Every structure is written in C-alpha cells, then in structure tokens.
Amino acid sequence: MKQTVKKITLNVTEQYIIVGGESNHNKPILLFLHGGPGVPELFTMKKEMQYLEEKFVVIYWEQRGAGKSYRVKNLTLAQILLDTEVLTKWLLEVYNQDKLYLMGHSWGTFLGMLAIEKSPQLYCAYMGIGQVTNQYEAEQNSLEWIKKEAIKREDKKAIEKLSTLNIPSKSASTKEWSSFLNLHRSYLWKYGGSFYNQKGVLPRLAKNFLFAREYSFLDKIMFLPSAIYSLKQLWADVVGISLFDKIKKVEVPVYIFQGLHDHQVSYTLAKEFIDRLDAPKKRFFVFEHSAHSPHIEENDKFNKYIDEILDTKGNN
Secondary structure, three states: OOEEEEEEEEOOEEEEEEEEOOOOOOOOEEEEEOEOOOEOOHHHOOOOOHHHHHHOEEEEEEOOOOHHHOOOOOOOHHHHHHHHHHHHHHHHHHOOOOOEEEEEEOHHHHHHHHHHHHOHHHEEEEEEEOOOOOHHHHHHHHHHHHHHHHHHOOOHHHHHHHOOOOOOOOOOOHHHHHHHHHHHHHHHHHOOOOOOOOOOHHHHHHHHHHOOOOOOHHHHHHHHHHHHHHHHHHHHHHHHOOHHHHOOEOOOOEEEEEEOOOOOOOHHHHHHHHHHOEOOOEEEEEEOOOOOOHHHHOHHHHHHHHHHHHHOOOOO
8 A cells, every 4th residue: 555755844844754545534544653762663564554554544753853854853752742742733634633543652652642641632542552651660671581581591692791781770871771772672682572573574674674665865874873863862751751650540542552572661561551540441452472563463463453443433
C-alpha cells in the first residue's frame, strides 16, 4: 500500500509526516509515535502496518529533530508534547474528525501517555506497544537479566565485559549513558530481550532502510546523527520521569501490547502500571513469542487485537 510524504508547518517549523491508507478520508485517523527517541520506524514495519492502513488513515510522524525532520532543533520534552497536540488538532481539522487514535512504540509510549493525560479530549483511545513506565528501574532490571543470561549461556566473553558494567545515575552525562547503552543493547539484542527471534532481522532492516524511497540520500546520512541528537536532548526525561508517579488517572481508554520477553522496557512494570492506572477502559495484551516489537514479531495476533478494539469503538 502506497504511503505519501508530506511536509507540514508545525509550531512555525517545517516537519514531515508520512501518510498511509489515505484513499478513504472517512476512516478513523491513527497517529503513530515512533520510538528512540529520534528513531522513525516505518521502514522497519511497512509490511506489518498494511492491515492497519486498511482500517485507518495512518499518520507516521517524523518527530522534531528526527528522520526527515532532522533540521528542526529546539528539542525539549515540553516542545515535543506541544508538537503532538498541535499536530493532532491539525489532523482533526484536515480530516474533519472529532478525535483520533494515538499509538506509540517504545519512546512513543512515553510521549503518548503524557499526551493523552494532557489533552484527553483529542483522543478516542491510546495504544502502547512496548510501554515505557519507569525506564530507570527497567534499565536496572534489564542489566540484571543480561548478566544472568550471560552466566546461564556460559558466555565467558560477555560475563567478563558485563562484570564491570553498572547503570549510570539518572543525572549522568549523555556520554556516560551512551557508553552504557551501546554495550547493554548489544547483549540485549543477542539474548533476545529486544527482538525475541533475531534470525535475519538485521539484514532485512538494513535493506529496508537503504531502499526506503521516503528518504533522500541526505536524510539517510543524517538518520543516525539526528537519533543521537534526540537521545542527548530527551534521555534525561526518559529515565528521570516515572509514569507511576506522573500519571495515576487518564480519561482515555488504554490498550497496551507487551511482549513477554521484553527486557528493553519491562513487561513486569508495564503490567503493574496498567493494573494501577485508573482509566475508563483498559486491556493488557500479552505476546508470548515477542520481546519489544510484538506488532512485528506476532503481527497476525496484533491485528486481531486491533480488530477487537475497533469492535468496541475504542471507548465503550
């Protein structure tokens, strides 16, 4: 299914959205908030999102400072939250609708929960994939898990490298956090805590990115530097803010899709978060054969749950 790249003016800055499923404007709108921070994801899931594009007009937003919007700076959590609100209002006006569905993955779930708490009147339902809750605690739990996995697998090289790896403080520099994350994420991936079955995944993602027609050559060159910039600007908020403390109640239905083997955020914390959350409707969908990306790893099951949400019109 064809996607269309559109340049828009958002808070006096030029940013980009990629629109799929636009053949019928009467379909509900789904605004997708990518992860990272700073890592647009359409190229990772083009095939898997086709079903959603039959059900929704899907808006893939290249967030401020990321992807095709890499030229836009002034990146703070407050600014990107404002961008989310303004983009939502613009979409509702363009498509002549009252509310839209908000879906986030990873960092996008952190942003998404803050967005629905701030402006619930704009959203008919929220869907979080790989839900961020208390990321500092999740990083601690994840480090313990990979150390145990290294011992379990008798991975001597990993045991040696990980023996001196400690989680930085919340206020540590970006350089210190980047050093930690680079080593940590490499073993997280290796042991299946990020993508449960990694067979052939990296070559496929690399190929998809290289041939992604939505990105110019310069966009692709700037993809990694813009991701690093976004991490530098926003990571302190990600690890410094616990949604357990920040959000106790929302006025929007909440649906969380969580891989049982997700150690990039935390399956356990995500379940605890939704159990505690006061919401008009909430469901927690478990994916037994997935880690951090159940929408890709178990796509048929994911689509089935989407149908169930739509059957209840999201908010009944």
